[in-house]
Amino acid sequence: MATAGALAEVRKLELQSESEQCKAVGRTIWIDLDNSPHVPFFRPIIQQLETRGYNVLLTARDCFQVCGLAEQLHLDCKPIGRHYGKHRIMKLLGLGIRTLQLLPLVRRARPALAVSHGSRSQLVAAKLLRIPSLQITDYEFAKLWAVVRPSWAMTPAMIPNDAMRLDGDRILKYPGIKEDVYVTSFLPQDGIRQELGIRESEIMVTMRPPASEAHYHSPDSDKLFQATIAHLASMPEVRMVVLPRTPKQGHKITAVWSELCSSRKLFIPERVLDGLNLMWHSDLVISGGGTMNREAAALGVPVYSIFRGTIGAVDQYLAANGRLVLLESAADLTTKLSVRRRSRCAHLNTAGQATLQAVTSHIVRLAEMGSRTKAAA
Numbered sequence: 001m002a003t004a005g006a007l008a009e010v011r012k013l014e015l016q017s018e019s020e021q022c023k024a025v026g027r028t029i030w031i032d033l034d035n036s037p038h039v040p041f042f043r044p045i046i047q048q049l050e051t052r053g054y055n056v057l058l059t060a061r062d063c064f065q066v067c068g069l070a071e072q073l074h075l076d077c078k079p080i081g082r083h084y085g086k087h088r089i090m091k092l093l094g095l096g097i098r099t100l101q102l103l104p105l106v107r108r109a110r111p112a113l114a115v116s117h118g119s120r121s122q123l124v125a126a127k128l129l130r131i132p133s134l135q136i137t138d139y140e141f142a143k144l145w146a147v148v149r150p151s152w153a154m155t156p157a158m159i160p161n162d163a164m165r166l167d168g169d170r171i172l173k174y175p176g177i178k179e180d181v182y183v184t185s186f187l188p189q190d191g192i193r194q195e196l197g198i199r200e201s202e203i204m205v206t207m208r209p210p211a212s213e214a215h216y217h218s219p220d221s222d223k224l225f226q227a228t229i230a231h232l233a234s235m236p237e238v239r240m241v242v243l244p245r246t247p248k249q250g251h252k253i254t255a256v257w258s259e260l261c262s263s264r265k266l267f268i269p270e271r272v273l274d275g276l277n278l279m280w281h282s283d284l285v286i287s288g289g290g291t292m293n294r295e296a297a298a299l300g301v302p303v304y305s306i307f308r309g310t311i312g313a314v315d316q317y318l319a320a321n322g323r324l325v326l327l328e329s330a331a332d333l334t335t336k337l338s339v340r341r342r343s344r345c346a347h348l349n350t351a352g353q354a355t356l357q358a359v360t361s362h363i364v365r366l367a368e369m370g371s372r373t374k375a376a377a
Contacts, residue, residue: 210307279295285303
């Protein structure tokens with residue numbers, strides 16, 4: 001039979017274990033990767049949080065090459081859920097299914113804060129589990145919070161507070177653009193042109209089609225994308241590297257432009273590539289809006305937007321500062337689009353550290369508030 005002293009020692013160890021678990025709970029931050037641009041964005045943030053002693057619970061939606069990119073960047077994440085297509089009913093069904101899939105894992109982890117760059121399923125799960133949530137966004141016209149609003153939002157400083165559907169004291173700001181967070185640590189790697197079979201004498205154009213399954217999609221963007229390919233196809237020295245957003249979009253591109261694909265005038269890379277490195281070695285970038293445009297701008301690569309939806313404050317800011325050119329019609333292809341070889345100089349982005357520190361500090365402060373709330377409960 002166990003002695004009273006032995007039982008007391010066992011109970012002491014149990015209490016210590018419970019105490020350590022409580023501390024771990026208070027030091028856990030849940031980050032959900034919902035789309036491919038979120039992977040490089042959160043990587044340095046995760047490193048900063050871990051350096052400060054926080055545990056990071058990392059989940060990812062298995063779509064848009066999210067899991068492939070996370071593996072490439074050595075991020076240990078838990079794939080949960082997938083994309084359910086463009087149809088509104090299927091989107092709502094997918095939201096509900098993924099929310100239910102997230103709940104058991106997150107309930108066990110009991111994080112002090114839930115953070116994402118626009119994950120609706122995380123937002124709903126956090127609300128159900130009473131976890132404070134922070135949603136980061138850099139496009140004020142995205143319909144992110146139709147079902148549930150976050151505890152806080154964080155945006156670039158150039159987005160006005162009155163554009164957000166949240167009280168001003170719940171909106172946090174950071175300097176620069178979100179791409180500054182990770183572009184500052186980018187180091188170019190040679191060999192990508194050789195891998196793709198593109199000679200140095202050729203003009204390499206990296207292209208991203210419009211987000212055809214997004215709620216803010218405009219058919220005019222598709223028409224401009226088609227006109228752009230026709231315009232570039234007439235130039236003998238141009239090679240087009242196209243990065244589709246989904247496998248379905250990739251199949252459609254290869255079917256519509258089968259002759260260009262057969263001649264390798266236009267092609268889709270066979271494997272997931274480092275997007276920053278691809279853009280750095282490109283002569284220009286043309287994209288249907290979103291992160292790729294801003295990444296190119298942060299790298300100093302000539303970039304043209306064929307996005308025909310409502311232009312957000314970040315893109316307006318970049319365009320006003322000559323870092324992004326907005327193409328509005330097929331006529332602009334002959335007047336605004338400059339197709340030529342560029343000289344790649346040494347990369348220098350000094351804004352990134354301030355942006356990274358500001359974003360991380362906001363997250364830490366909110367996590368500490370969440371930890372105190374849990375401790376008081």
